[in-house]
Amino acid sequence: MKVTCYGKTYEVYLVIGNYANNDSLAIQLFEKDGSPFATITVNLDNAFQNDEYAFLDTNNCPWAEDFVIKNGLGEFTGFLGASGFCSYPLYQFDKVKLANATKF
Numbered sequence: 001m002k003v004t005c006y007g008k009t010y011e012v013y014l015v016i017g018n019y020a021n022n023d024s025l026a027i028q029l030f031e032k033d034g035s036p037f038a039t040i041t042v043n044l045d046n047a048f049q050n051d052e053y054a055f056l057d058t059n060n061c062p063w064a065e066d067f068v069i070k071n072g073l074g075e076f077t078g079f080l081g082a083s084g085f086c087s088y089p090l091y092q093f094d095k096v097k098l099a100n101a102t103k104f
Helices: 064-070 095-099
Strands: 002-005 008-018 025-031 036-039 053-056 074-083 086-093
Touching (some): 053 064, 064 086
Antiparallel strands (some): 008 025, 053 086
16 A cells, blocks of 8 residues: 655555554554554544544544545544544544454
């Protein structure tokens, strides 16, 4: 998969896990050499979060929605979660596509 941000394109792969406090979906991106690239989800400890729904960290990764949509990983639900001064879009992820990702 490729992600374009800050004027550059990077080859990345997904690593799927769960947040420790609520077991909800966590998605990280790593570069081909194994270097961490970004965590594209944010844990709001919200009742909507689970193994299929997650909030995208558009505050730190403004390109995250574009990445998820272009790669067919999920769809925006129309719901936003808030933390501090930031709002985060809730996405429903394709469990089949995530099943092929690396697990942590």
